Amino acid sequence: MNAAATPGATVELDDIQGLVRFGYKHLPNASFLLFRVKDVTAACAWLASAPVTTAASTMPLPQIALQVAITSEGLRALKVSQQVRDGFSLEFVAGMASDAYRAQRLGDIGASDPKGWRWGAGECAPHVAVLLYAATGLAEWEREIEAQCADGFTLLERLRSSGRQDIEPFGFADGISQPDLDWGRTREVRDRDRLAYDNLSCLGEFLLGYPNEYGLYTPRPLLDRRDTAAAALPPAEDDPASADLGRNGSYLVMRQLRQDVTGFWRELDRQAGGDVQLRERLAAAMVGRNMNGDPLVAAAGAATGARFNAFTYESDPRGERCPIGAHIRRANPRNADLPPGKPGIVSRLRRMLGFDARVRAQDLIASTRFHRLLRRGRKYDGGGDDGSEAGLHFICLAANITRQFEFVQSAWMMGTRFGGLTGQSDPVVGNRAPAADGSPADGFSMPRSDGPDLRLAGLPQFVTVVGGAYFFLPGARALRYLATAA
Amino acid sequence: MIPQSQFLVLAQVAAGRESELRGLLATMNSAPGVADPANALVPFGQFPQLHFARFVVLDDPSLGGIQPYGSPRPSLPVYLALLGSCDGAAEEFLAALAQRAARGLRRIFSHCQGFDANADLLSWMRQRRVPLAASYVNWVGRSVRQISEEAAIARAVASKVDRSPIAPLAEAQQRRRQLIDFIDAEISAGRLGLTTPDPTPVRWQLARIVNLVGIPLIGLLLLPLFLILLPFALFTLRRKEESDPEICPRPDPAALLELQTAEDRDVSNQYTALGSVKPGLFRRGLEVLLLIAIDYACRHVFNRGYLARVQTIHFAFWALIDGKRRLVFASNYDGGHEPYMDDFINKVAWGLNLAFSSGVGWPRTRWLVARGARIEGTFKYYQRRHQLPTDTWYKAYPGLTLTDLNRNQRIREGLQREPMSDVEALAWLQLL
Numbered sequence: 001m002n003a004a005a006t007p008g009a010t011v012e013l014d015d016i017q018g019l020v021r022f023g024y025k026h027l028p029n030a031s032f033l034l035f036r037v038k039d040v041t042a043a044c045a046w047l048a049s050a051p052v053t054t055a056a057s058t059m060p061l062p063q064i065a066l067q068v069a070i071t072s073e074g075l076r077a078l079k080v081s082q083q084v085r086d087g088f089s090l091e092f093v094a095g096m097a098s099d100a101y102r103a104q105r106l107g108d109i110g111a112s113d114p115k116g117w118r119w120g121a122g123e124c125a126p127h128v129a130v131l132l133y134a135a136t137g138l139a140e141w142e143r144e145i146e147a148q149c150a151d152g153f154t155l156l157e158r159l160r161s162s163g164r165q166d167i168e169p170f171g172f173a174d175g176i177s178q179p180d181l182d183w184g185r186t187r188e189v190r191d192r193d194r195l196a197y198d199n200l201s202c203l204g205e206f207l208l209g210y211p212n213e214y215g216l217y218t219p220r221p222l223l224d225r226r227d228t229a230a231a232a233l234p235p236a237e238d239d240p241a242s243a244d245l246g247r248n249g250s251y252l253v254m255r256q257l258r259q260d261v262t263g264f265w266r267e268l269d270r271q272a273g274g275d276v277q278l279r280e281r282l283a284a285a286m287v288g289r290n291m292n293g294d295p296l297v298a299a300a301g302a303a304t305g306a307r308f309n310a311f312t313y314e315s316d317p318r319g320e321r322c323p324i325g326a327h328i329r330r331a332n333p334r335n336a337d338l339p340p341g342k343p344g345i346v347s348r349l350r351r352m353l354g355f356d357a358r359v360r361a362q363d364l365i366a367s368t369r370f371h372r373l374l375r376r377g378r379k380y381d382g383g384g385d386d387g388s389e390a391g392l393h394f395i396c397l398a399a400n401i402t403r404q405f406e407f408v409q410s411a412w413m414m415g416t417r418f419g420g421l422t423g424q425s426d427p428v429v430g431n432r433a434p435a436a437d438g439s440p441a442d443g444f445s446m447p448r449s450d451g452p453d454l455r456l457a458g459l460p461q462f463v464t465v466v467g468g469a470y471f472f473l474p475g476a477r478a479l480r481y482l483a484t485a486a
Numbered sequence: 487m488i489p490q491s492q493f494l495v496l497a498q499v500a501a502g503r504e505s506e507l508r509g510l511l512a513t514m515n516s517a518p519g520v521a522d523p524a525n526a527l528v529p530f531g532q533f534p535q536l537h538f539a540r541f542v543v544l545d546d547p548s549l550g551g552i553q554p555y556g557s558p559r560p561s562l563p564v565y566l567a568l569l570g571s572c573d574g575a576a577e578e579f580l581a582a583l584a585q586r587a588a589r590g591l592r593r594i595f596s597h598c599q600g601f602d603a604n605a606d607l608l609s610w611m612r613q614r615r616v617p618l619a620a621s622y623v624n625w626v627g628r629s630v631r632q633i634s635e636e637a638a639i640a641r642a643v644a645s646k647v648d649r650s651p652i653a654p655l656a657e658a659q660q661r662r663r664q665l666i667d668f669i670d671a672e673i674s675a676g677r678l679g680l681t682t683p684d685p686t687p688v689r690w691q692l693a694r695i696v697n698l699v700g701i702p703l704i705g706l707l708l709l710p711l712f713l714i715l716l717p718f719a720l721f722t723l724r725r726k727e728e729s730d731p732e733i734c735p736r737p738d739p740a741a742l743l744e745l746q747t748a749e750d751r752d753v754s755n756q757y758t759a760l761g762s763v764k765p766g767l768f769r770r771g772l773e774v775l776l777l778i779a780i781d782y783a784c785r786h787v788f789n790r791g792y793l794a795r796v797q798t799i800h801f802a803f804w805a806l807i808d809g810k811r812r813l814v815f816a817s818n819y820d821g822g823h824e825p826y827m828d829d830f831i832n833k834v835a836w837g838l839n840l841a842f843s844s845g846v847g848w849p850r851t852r853w854l855v856a857r858g859a860r861i862e863g864t865f866k867y868y869q870r871r872h873q874l875p876t877d878t879w880y881k882a883y884p885g886l887t888l889t890d891l892n893r894n895q896r897i898r899e900g901l902q903r904e905p906m907s908d909v910e911a912l913a914w915l916q917l918l
Contacts (some may be wrong), residue, residue: 090736090737090739090742093739094739099743099746101743101746101747101749101750102746104750105750105822191857191860214860214861214862216861216862216863218863219736219863318916337832351795352794352795353794353795354788354792354793354794354795354796354797360791360792360795360797363795363797363833364797364889366825366828366829366832367832370828370832400863402824403824403828403862406824407824407825407828410822410824410825411821411822411824411825415821416753417753417820417821417887417889417890420889420893422889422890422893435753435885436751436752436753436884436885437752437884437885438885439885447916448651448916450651450652450653450912451649451650451651451652451912451915451916452647452648452649452915452916452918453649453916453918454649455649
């Protein structure tokens, strides 16, 4: 199982869809077309020749980009064999809206229940997502693509997004923290503890077919290379006799999150008793950043650019500057594999055995590096029936949906006991569902140095899930294989 | 201080009656896998000393796993397990259970082999009690009563505390004093309870000291023998680690869903797993030795809120059954299943390898502690494949995690502690 590949081995950028490497921030207009397969032959024909933009750099920058992702229901609809489909992860095969227990884990209950979703569940589950990004002229291009797809697919949803992408609908600067992918494969492929948080992630955390942070290859469909259709696929690094259908692919999690912007600020206004400055301070505490993106735990002495992302919470263990439960602290706790301590083997052993009470208090949250997300979301407004709806088309990429997206969503976002807290889930995206014993989970606590925590209580739900699905974002060759294997 | 104990009663399920038994056990539930504390069969909630309890049918679908080792698939029984964790001696709890839930227990055990409707229930269960090879209690001495009293006190204090900034610092003392007076008044009025801890049983203390000294003494006596055998043992270990088959197929989605059905109904969850010990004297002997060491560590070192870096396990135990051919592991933990496993992998994979690598099919280890559970995906398949759906599970304090129990305990201790410095008083107020 150990990685055989040498660090620095090449990465086939022209086989990877561009979204893995780029956020396409220079292409402000986007349209995500969700399709269901109507005619397999026509659908496959379009997919086989889809003009997918790859991760290879081009100069000048592309003016348009097209990405294609497929759900497990989509693979079934395209007549991909069960044997191949079963090689994908269990959660991808089952799907985001698979059962009530997954919904419970993800916090998709009450108003966010998949039963009420506009898309993603039952008859409204998409098969294929075509993501279009353009600088200008998106509407014409969208029409053109839809016309090309009309023979093979029925259009289920057209999720558009435009305008400034660096500020989310509540008004906060967004998309600041992202993991850096180790494109050069310089990170040593070895399973060992990392004693300091850093922002670099092994490629295998986001791309199948490469070693992940454990130095292992995530399970994915490996096919027989003697099969002619599979011969064009890259060989598996960890099993050169097999063709790697996952190589250069990733899983793409898409969720449409409706944001109640009026409700958010009205509630903060109520909590602040109408004091505008206090209102903004409370909102910043809930998010963990000021509205301009400045983190409440700022990187001391760092240059302005680095200041936004080059920090940890080591200097703020109680959460007096950035509350433990703040949105960005839950989403990315920035901790290492072992809480900090004195150098030397004695201190390390004491920490490993849990003998140091101060260290134990810092050791309630799992190592961050196994739970990173590559976020590629786009905000929207003018949505809904009356055109007044705003929100986020949340997109993230991960090689292991359960360990990355589902873990962050369930244990960190929805977890009512994150970091030893009680009676609260994420102050921004939490669903406020009471605990099993009926006790409320709609609070938010802000620790202070000079007294007991300040508490907000009775927060309403600000963010509602209205659609979602798990997709596979195949490599270019894998996409051709999937479109021709039937 | 009342020490806690754990128990495991195993009764062989009568041939062909398993599904009927499962149906009966399900009638105890208020939600899938979660017992109604007042259910008509075994009303767990009526036993004030009971922390956790469950009924599980131990039917091991992985029994054939032993075949790659050259051993035939053994024919081992399907058991009904009654297991739990309680204050005081398990013997006393089982006696109370036999007395107060006799009718329901008889109905349940009538699905088991050799159950005689006229037999004495307590001695029938006693005969089927299995000794535990190792037992972990998160906080030895913390009783159910203490937990519920402290939870009520913490709630009352938190709702009463003045949350405005404290200045000057000396004011912290004053605020704490007011809260102490408030709680004292509540206690006098009978609205809150604060029982003085019971004296620690002398027998338990003696047994503890005998164990504390005895195990290392025996170890010391056996040390020469151990040193002579060590090179052979290491050689055999490495050889076996290289050749023992890894059996970690992906769990069946339907079986996985069945397990998930009973999960996340509370902030805590249950875990029951069963597997075969690798054939041969070496692995069996090694497992016995390791479990003795683990039990020793749990008794004397890890009895104050943490099992190495893991702080989310309320209770856990290991038991060797069927002539040490199989191992049962049961635990009660906080949080979801996936985070529980990630905690294990990332914080104590070495401990997991020590405790379980003698199990058939365990991910390949090196030198007993390395690799193994660190092979993340493979280990996750393995543990899910060996997990059994718990038929009914009881927790005496739903909604409370260990971080809650610890905080509540510190709040109560802070009310009783005299005197406190200004800084200590502030730190105490910050718990609220």
